[in-house]
Amino acid sequence: MRKPTWIVKTEKLPIKDPNDVVIARQRVRVWALDLKLSLVDQTKIVTAASELARNTLEHGGGGEMEISEVTDGIRRGVRLAFSDHGPGIPDIKLALSDGYTSKQGMGLGLGGSKRLMNDFTIETEVGKGTLITATRWK
Amino acid sequence: MERIPILRMGNLLLVTIQVDMHDKLALTLQDDLTAKIADLGAKGVLIDISSLEIVDSFIGRTLANIASMARVLDAQTVVVGMQPAVAITLVELGMSLPGIRTALNVESGMEYLQQTTSPDLSEEADVDRED
Ligand SMILES: Nc1ncnc2c1ncn2[C@@H]1O[C@H](COP(=O)(O)OP(=O)(O)OP(=O)(O)O)[C@@H](O)[C@H]1O
Ligand SMILES: [Mg+2]
Numbered sequence: 001m002r003k004p005t006w007i008v009k010t011e012k013l014p015i016k017d018p019n020d021v022v023i024a025r026q027r028v029r030v031w032a033l034d035l036k037l038s039l040v041d042q043t044k045i046v047t048a049a050s051e052l053a054r055n056t057l058e059h060g061g062g063g064e065m066e067i068s069e070v071t072d073g074i075r076r077g078v079r080l081a082f083s084d085h086g087p088g089i090p091d092i093k094l095a096l097s098d099g100y101t102s103k104q105g106m107g108l109g110l111g112g113s114k115r116l117m118n119d120f121t122i123e124t125e126v127g128k129g130t131l132i133t134a135t136r137w138k
Numbered sequence: 139m140e141r142i143p144i145l146r147m148g149n150l151l152l153v154t155i156q157v158d159m160h161d162k163l164a165l166t167l168q169d170d171l172t173a174k175i176a177d178l179g180a181k182g183v184l185i186d187i188s189s190l191e192i193v194d195s196f197i198g199r200t201l202a203n204i205a206s207m208a209r210v211l212d213a214q215t216v217v218v219g220m221q222p223a224v225a226i227t228l229v230e231l232g233m234s235l236p237g238i239r240t241a242l243n244v245e246s247g248m249e250y251l252q253q254t255t256s257p258d259l260s261e262e263a264d265v266d267r268e269d
Binding site: 018019021022025026029039040042043044046047050051054098105106108109111112113115116 | 158159160161162191192193194195196198199221223224226227230231232233
């Protein structure tokens, strides 16, 4: 069973154009530094943010990112939530597999960011949109 | 338009990526480098990424594209200075940077390029000969 998670604080950012992806990376870095994550963990979460933000933009047609500091009562962590009202993901398992891309990417972003984060959930409905939530615990 | 400068040193091209690149800038660099290699007949390309705090799949793909484009134009590419945290993250992301030669720093990258970019064209290259 998953422990309940409390949100300590939150920030929302639009993911509407390529420059927003750059800003998203920079803001996630600030939050990771605030929480004093190790340099490797900072690098992992910022890289995952970059992948997921780009997916929100390119596949989801734009959306937003919510960064939160969360706690389960024992640990603290940074949680990223990417939402869009795009086409949704018809086959999550396929989308997560390395090398699968519906465009001309490398197909590493989704599966790779799952590996880079600790908790990772995909909620999606075809024709409605996608919400990807990923947490890195300290 | 914003561009990443490309320096020329003999038959080598040097690029230092110092900004958090947005995707368009990375693509511009790819185009600029390809054009410069062709125009100048450059034999080697050195890309210093020591200031890059992350390399994601997009930047990784851009580096791989540059290397394969350069190879078609008969030039070698070496990527230098990747931070250890970036290298660890890249592996976990699943990117192996296929076909990209890497070196620890600019000095060893230059050494590699000077060795591999045909010493028979020595009128162009200024290598010290002390023997
Ligand atoms: N937000 C999203 N909305 C709709 N489809 C998505 C979304 N995110 C990912 N996908 C689907 O999942 C596939 C795999 O995503 P992934 O990030 O792994 O690869 P990619 O974006 O195609 O290439 P890369 O990230 O390596 O450049 C995408 O090609 C796309 O079909
Ligand atoms: Mg992607």
